[in-house]
Amino acid sequence: MHPNRIMQDAGSPRLRRRALIGAALAGLLPAAGAVPPLTRRIPSSGEALPIVGLGSWITFNVGQDLQARAQCVEVVRAFFGAGGRMIDSSPMYGSSQPTIGFALAQLGMPKALFSAEKVWTGDAARGALQIEASRAYWGVPRFDLLQVHNLLAWEQQLPLLLQMKAEGRLRYVGITTSEGRRHAEIEQVMRTRPIDFVQLSYNLLDREAEQRLLPLAQERGIAVIVNRPFREGALLRQLARHPLPGWAAEIDCRYWAQVALKFAIGHPAVTCAIPATSQVAHLQQNMAAARGPLPDAALRQRMARDVAAL
Amino acid sequence: MSEWWTYTPADFLMFAPRIYWRLFDALNRQTWPAALLAPAAGVAWLLWVARGVARPGAAAARLAAVGLALAWTASGLLFLRPLLAPIHWLAEWIAPVFVLQVLLLTALAATGGLQATASTRRRRTGLGLLGYALLLHPLWPLLDGRPLTQAETFGPAPDPTALATLGVLLLWHSGTPVGRLLGRFAWGPPLAWCALSAATLWTMGSAQGWALAGGAALALAAARRHGL
Numbered sequence: 001m002h003p004n005r006i007m008q009d010a011g012s013p014r015l016r017r018r019a020l021i022g023a024a025l026a027g028l029l030p031a032a033g034a035v036p037p038l039t040r041r042i043p044s045s046g047e048a049l050p051i052v053g054l055g056s057w058i059t060f061n062v063g064q065d066l067q068a069r070a071q072c073v074e075v076v077r078a079f080f081g082a083g084g085r086m087i088d089s090s091p092m093y094g095s096s097q098p099t100i101g102f103a104l105a106q107l108g109m110p111k112a113l114f115s116a117e118k119v120w121t122g123d124a125a126r127g128a129l130q131i132e133a134s135r136a137y138w139g140v141p142r143f144d145l146l147q148v149h150n151l152l153a154w155e156q157q158l159p160l161l162l163q164m165k166a167e168g169r170l171r172y173v174g175i176t177t178s179e180g181r182r183h184a185e186i187e188q189v190m191r192t193r194p195i196d197f198v199q200l201s202y203n204l205l206d207r208e209a210e211q212r213l214l215p216l217a218q219e220r221g222i223a224v225i226v227n228r229p230f231r232e233g234a235l236l237r238q239l240a241r242h243p244l245p246g247w248a249a250e251i252d253c254r255y256w257a258q259v260a261l262k263f264a265i266g267h268p269a270v271t272c273a274i275p276a277t278s279q280v281a282h283l284q285q286n287m288a289a290a291r292g293p294l295p296d297a298a299l300r301q302r303m304a305r306d307v308a309a310l
Numbered sequence: 311m312s313e314w315w316t317y318t319p320a321d322f323l324m325f326a327p328r329i330y331w332r333l334f335d336a337l338n339r340q341t342w343p344a345a346l347l348a349p350a351a352g353v354a355w356l357l358w359v360a361r362g363v364a365r366p367g368a369a370a371a372r373l374a375a376v377g378l379a380l381a382w383t384a385s386g387l388l389f390l391r392p393l394l395a396p397i398h399w400l401a402e403w404i405a406p407v408f409v410l411q412v413l414l415l416t417a418l419a420a421t422g423g424l425q426a427t428a429s430t431r432r433r434r435t436g437l438g439l440l441g442y443a444l445l446l447h448p449l450w451p452l453l454d455g456r457p458l459t460q461a462e463t464f465g466p467a468p469d470p471t472a473l474a475t476l477g478v479l480l481l482w483h484s485g486t487p488v489g490r491l492l493g494r495f496a497w498g499p500p501l502a503w504c505a506l507s508a509a510t511l512w513t514m515g516s517a518q519g520w521a522l523a524g525g526a527a528l529a530l531a532a533a534r535r536h537g538l
Contacts, residue, residue, distance in 0.1 A: 061325045063396035065332055094324050095396045179321075232320075278326065 037083040037290030040271045042172065043221035044196040049114060051265040052290040053086030054079050054283070055227060055276035061094035062278075069099055071278055076103035078280045080110045082287035088199075088225065088274045089138075090118040090149050091130055097137035105139055115140050116197075116225070116274075118176060120149035124156035131164075145197055147174035151182055151189070158193060172196035178227055180208050190216050199225040202270070203235060204263050204307045214269040223271040229264045230257060230275060242310050247299060252292035257282070261289035263303050266296075319513045325397040327514040331451075333393045334460040334467065341388060341466050348381055348465025352444045352474060359481070360437050368424045371482045375419035378475050379412045382499075385468040386412075404506070408468075411475075411499035418492045423485035435532035436480030439525055443474035450518050469507050469522060472500035476529035497533075501526055 039048035054076070062068035076087070089096045097117075104113065117134050119127050135143060146161050148154040154175060164170040174197030177186050183200075190198055190213070198217055202209045206228070217224045230236050239256040251266075253259045257275070264273045275286045295303060338345055355377065359370055386408035395401035418424075427433050447470040448461035464470040479497060484490045504526035511519030 058324060058326055061397050062329050063325075063333070063393065064336065065329055068329060068332070092324075092399070094398060 035291055037287065038265075038294070040223075040265075042196065042223045042271060044172070044223070049223075049272050050083055050085050050290055051270075051272045052084065052261060052287055053088060053114075053116070053225070053272045053274040054084055055274035056087065056089040056096040056100060057093055057227075057276050058232070059276040059278040060089070060096035060099040062099055063095045068278070069102055071280075072099050073103040073106045074280050075278060075283050076100070077107055078283045079287070080107065080112055082284060083112075083290070084287060085112050085114040086116050086145075086225075086272055086274065087113065088116040088227075089134075090120055091134055092118070092120045092149060097134055101137045101139045109139065113140070114145070115143045116145040116147065116174075117143045118147045118149035119157050119161065120152055121157075122153045124153055124160075127153075127157050127160050142169055142171075144170075145172040145174055146170055147176045147197060147199055149176055151175060151177060151185055154185075154189060158189070158195075162194065172223075174198060174223075174225070176200070176225075176227070180206060183208065183213060187212055187216060190220055190222055195222060197223045197225055197271075199227055201228040202226045202264050202267070203229050203231055204260055204304055205231065205235060207304060210267070214267060218269045224269050226264045226270050226273040229260050229273045235260060239307065239310065245303075245306055247302060247306075250293070250299070251295050253289070255285050257285055258289040259303065259307075261286060262295055263300055265289070266294040266300050319509050322400070323510065323513045324399075327516070329397060330510075330514065331456055331460050333389070333397075334462055335457075336393060337389055337466050338459055338461065338463075345463050345466050348377075348384065349444050349448070349463050351377060352440070352464050356437065356440055356444060368422060371424035371426075372419045372422070374478045374481075375415045375424075378471075378478060379415035379419070381465045381471045381474070382408055382411045382415065384465045385471050388466045389468060400506075404503075407499050407502065411496065414492055414496045414499075415475075418484065418489060418496060421484065421486060421489045421492065423489045424482045425485050426482055427480065429532075432480050432532045435528060436477045438477070439480065439529060440474050440477030442521075442525070443470040443477060447473065447521065450521070454516060454518070468503055469518075472503040472507070473522070473525045475500040476504075476525060480529060480532055501530070 037050040037052060039050050041048050060072050062072060079087070087100060089100055091097065104110070115138060117131070117138070119131055121127055121130050131146065146164070148157045148161065158173070158175070161170060161173040165173050173195050175186065175189050175195055176199035177183065178201045180201060186198065186200065189195065198213070200209050200213060202214070214224065236256050244253065244256065244259065248259050251262050253262060261273055261275060264270055277283050277286065355370070355374060386405060390401050390405055390408060395405075427436070444464050448463050450462065451458050451460045462469050464474050476497070479493065484493050504522040508519040508522040511522065
């Protein structure tokens with residue numbers, strides 16, 4: 001069960017009523033999608049990106065399940081309908097790549113797409129082949145962004161990506177880590193290599209990136225993609241037992257998922273967050289977090305403090 | 311893998327539980343009604359052996375080894391490669407283990423010299439495990455509140471196939487040195503599969519993992535006295 005749904009089922013009658021109203025409003029979001037989502041600029045190019053993207057870990061790995069595939073198509077449709085652009089995937093994510101490719105083909109390859117992929121192989125010689133296989137799955141002429149997944153063989157793969165960018169076969173280059181792993185190495189890459197993006201885990205409870213990586217990204221002009229904003233749902237399951245604090249209304253949050261997202265994208269160094277979902281209603285709730293006020297530094301501190309105390 | 315100690319089984323669960331369970335919907339749809347043939351043959355064999363008709367004949371053991379080889383082949387070709395592999399990259403690495411098990415069981419059937427175990431306790435455990443794998447394991451969806459169309463049956467589905475294999479391996483020893491060696495190796499793939507599947511099921515929050523872990527532990531405990 002998606003944590004958002006858990007939250008809708010939990011809490012006081014007032015909260016349940018509020019959640020139901022919120023769910024109804026979320027269903028109207030495609031119409032409200034006329035209001036464009038907030039954007040942040042990619043420092044290396046100035047290109048604007050909506051601050052909420054779409055991840056595909058687990059949720060789009062549906063294999064040959066036609067019913068689940070059709071559900072994913074609807075999620076992607078709703079994503080673009082709400083003004084979304086960045087979809088992120090990896091060869092590590094099982095059948096997520098063909099699922100994304102299927103959805104994009106069904107939707108006529110939306111022009112707004114910002115394709116973010118990864119190279120994930122320890123074999124330097126296989127990097128180019130893997131990227132080409134990924135491109136064929138997506139059905140795109142080229143990727144907007146390619147990242148070295150979890151720093152795997154980054155000394156070999158990064159030159160390949162930088163060369164592709166120099167040849168015009170790629171627009172941006174990045175590296176990724178998750179769950180706070182290898183931050184020292186990431187920092188080294190950020191300091192010494194001309195990368196456009198860094199992807200890392202950052203959420204209400206996992207805030208190590210605030211110490212060095214996020215300030216460094218600002219200093220070096222590197223865009224930041226936030227993964228695991230919900231700790232794969234565990235954070236929301238934990239929070240679902242508690243009512244939303246009063247300050248949530250100040251930033252137009254009706255759900256804990258929106259609170260968690262606004263915390264992450266509220267950091268000025270963050271370019272976008274990429275929550276994953278297989279449910280249209282949850283996608284719309286996530287995209288609603290890309291609208292309205294974002295928390296300032298003081299409120300973000302309070303959010304983190306209050307959530308840690310729960 | 312750097313910082314390996316920071317990884318947990320949950321980091322390797324790359325699909326949603328509902329997608330995993332629906333694989334068995336697809337498997338049963340594709341193999342129905344042939345999916346019932348393997349369990350039916352297994353039950354007939356079990357009754358034959360349990361009633362003592364086949365004891366201590368080696369023919370029943372050979373038949374079982376061939377039947378199990380076919381079952382592992384079916385699991386690999388019908389489930390592992392076409393259904394699990396697209397959502398779990400580890401399946402590609404596991405496929406050779408299935409091939410190895412087919413070869414081991416076939417060789418075991420070919421070398422002969424199979425003798426019924428002298429231990430009543432071991433024999434009872436083997437028959438019990440086999441009976442569970444054939445008749446009870448497919449009923450897990452009912453306990454989980456899932457449709458019976460997601461039943462995992464011996465043959466096409468690897469979990470009951472691995473448990474049934476452990477059950478059969480408890481029933482016989484080989485009288486030849488080569489056969490004993492093959493028999494010992496033949497414990498490896500089903501035990502490894504039980505461990506992997508139990509970890510996956512626990513990570514998915516399914517109590518079914520206990521059936522795999524419990525079955526494997528029971529088989530090992532029963533085999534301990536006389537060796538694998």
